[in-house]
Amino acid sequence: MMQVGKYTVGQLARASQTKTVTIRYYEQRGLLRDPPRTPGGYRVYDTSDLQRLLFIRRARNLGFSLRSVNELLDLADLNDAPCADVNAKLSQHLIDVRERLDQLQALEEELHGLSQRCQGDGKISSCQIIEALSVDRDRDAARAS
Amino acid sequence: MMQVGKYTVGQLARASQTKTVTIRYYEQRGLLRDPPRTPGGYRVYDTSDLQRLLFIRRARNLGFSLRSVNELLDLADLNDAPCADVNAKLSQHLIDVRERLDQLQALEEELHGLSQRCQGDGKISSCQIIEALSVDRDRDAARAS
DNA sequence: GATCGACCTTATAGTCACTATAAGGTCAAG
DNA sequence: CTTGACCTTATAGTGACTATAAGGTCGATC
Numbered sequence: 001m002m003q004v005g006k007y008t009v010g011q012l013a014r015a016s017q018t019k020t021v022t023i024r025y026y027e028q029r030g031l032l033r034d035p036p037r038t039p040g041g042y043r044v045y046d047t048s049d050l051q052r053l054l055f056i057r058r059a060r061n062l063g064f065s066l067r068s069v070n071e072l073l074d075l076a077d078l079n080d081a082p083c084a085d086v087n088a089k090l091s092q093h094l095i096d097v098r099e100r101l102d103q104l105q106a107l108e109e110e111l112h113g114l115s116q117r118c119q120g121d122g123k124i125s126s127c128q129i130i131e132a133l134s135v136d137r138d139r140d141a142a143r144a145s
Numbered sequence: 146m147m148q149v150g151k152y153t154v155g156q157l158a159r160a161s162q163t164k165t166v167t168i169r170y171y172e173q174r175g176l177l178r179d180p181p182r183t184p185g186g187y188r189v190y191d192t193s194d195l196q197r198l199l200f201i202r203r204a205r206n207l208g209f210s211l212r213s214v215n216e217l218l219d220l221a222d223l224n225d226a227p228c229a230d231v232n233a234k235l236s237q238h239l240i241d242v243r244e245r246l247d248q249l250q251a252l253e254e255e256l257h258g259l260s261q262r263c264q265g266d267g268k269i270s271s272c273q274i275i276e277a278l279s280v281d282r283d284r285d286a287a288r289a290s
Numbered sequence: 291g292a293t294c295g296a297c298c299t300t301a302t303a304g305t306c307a308c309t310a311t312a313a314g315g316t317c318a319a320g
Numbered sequence: 321c322t323t324g325a326c327c328t329t330a331t332a333g334t335g336a337c338t339a340t341a342a343g344g345t346c347g348a349t350c
Contacts, residue, residue, distance in 0.1 A: 008317095010326065020327085025308065040316045042327055051279065058278050062259075063252055066307070076275045083272040087263035090274060094256045101249050107208055108246055111239045114207075118232040127228040129235060130221045133203050134196065153346095155297065165298085170337065185345045187298055211336070 007045040016053045023053065031056055031070055063097060152190040161198045168198065176201055176215055208242060 013020045026032045032052060035043045052073070059069045072089065075081050117128035124130060158165045171177045177197060180188045197218070204214045217234065220226050262273035269275060 008327075019309080021310085022308065024329095029307090038316085038327095040327080041329095042316070055278055060307090062256060062278075063249075072275075072278070075269055076272075076279070078269060081269045083263060083267045083269055083274070086269065086272050086274050087260065090256065090260050090263070094253070094260055097249065097253050097256060101246075101253055104242065104246050104249060108239070108242050111207060111235065111242060115232065115235050115239055118228060118235070124220055124223060124226045124228055124231065127221075127231050129228070129231050130217075133200055133207075133217070134221070153298075164338080166339085167337065169300095174336090183298095183345085185298080186300095187345070205336090 005047050007050065009043045009045070012045045012050060012053060015050055016057055018053065018057060026053070026056065026066075029066060029070075031066065031073065062093075064093060068093065150192050152195065154188050154190070157190045157195060157198060160195055161202055163198065163202060171198070171201065171211075174211060174215075176211065176218065207238075209238060213238065 007015065009020045009023055012018070013023055016023075023032065027034060032049060035045050035049060038044060055073065055076075056069050059072060060066070064072065068089065072086065075086055075089075114129055114132055117132060119128070152160065154165045154168055157163070158168055161168075168177065172179060177194060180190050180194060183189060200218065200221075201214050204217060205211070209217065213234065217231065220231055220234075259274055259277055262277060264273070
């Protein structure tokens with residue numbers, strides 16, 4: 001059995017809801033260090049690796065790109081960097097997320113409107129949905145002009 | 146000059162707000178036919194190609210995957226397929242979009258909450274945001290157990 | 291008919307964040 | 321000492337493009 005506070009890649013994976021291949025991918029990308037190995041070549045992680053991985057996963061769940069996560073980790077490692085830098089990154093991300101949210105909302109409305117048009121009793125030749133996708137609408141016309 | 150109703154790839158690109166490489170990519174993926182060529186090898190498209198491309202772009206703008214767009218095109222080509230098939234695809238897509246919307250909304254709230262925690266006057270060592278990302282919160286703890 | 295520049299051609303590699311697969315080696319328990 | 325779960329590396333694939341290189345064609349002008 002492995003020492004307490006030590007993990008194989010699989011144990012780290014379980015503890016962080018990550019796949020082992022993903023962990024190795026993070027290592028390759030430089031987000032996680034090259035861990036020490038057993039004589040047989042198995043990776044041996046410790047709790048600080050787990051902490052770092054959990055940080056990565058949380059930030060990823062919040063929609064940060066790996067690049068952003070890396071920058072965040074760099075900042076976090078630099079204890080005397082100004083906290084405002086972190087907040088700036090967060091604010092920009094929040095702006096991006098809100099924009100995506102707006103777009104997705106508009107999309108939802110459009111799809112909902114589209115789904116209302118189906119009588120459900122016809123053939124494709126008279127399908128209002130296909131029709132709507134096929135015909136130039138105001139937006140297309142305006143953009144193309 | 147090119148005949149009326151005929152387009153080079155670049156003209157098709159301009160008329161559909163697409164990049165030429167993307168058009169060739171769609172051709173490669175089988176969404177657009179291999180068009181006839183000039184003696185010199187230039188692709189020559191006509192208005193039906195433009196219609197089809199506009200259909201693709203509209204569906205893509207609505208968040209359909211290329212695979213779905215392809216299925217939709219297949220249905221549209223089959224004039225006697227039941228319209229309900231199209232509606233089923235649309236409904237499923239609407240469900241997916243609404244799910245993404247919910248997730249993005251939750252994300253927005255979390256990020257907003259996080260951004261409220263910045264005092265903006267400290268160093269990383271006392272950054273509440275980094276803190277929040279670093280520390281196990283209820284969700285992580287619950288999932289890992 | 292030479293030249294120019296805008297446009298076209300193919301092929302290949304890169305992006306992002308993984309996921310999948312193959313072929314083989316290690317670990318610990320029984 | 322065998323078993324089976326786990327680990328190793330390397331390579332290729334995903335989706336929907338984007339970027340780049342190296343070269344060929346078109347049509348207008350001189």
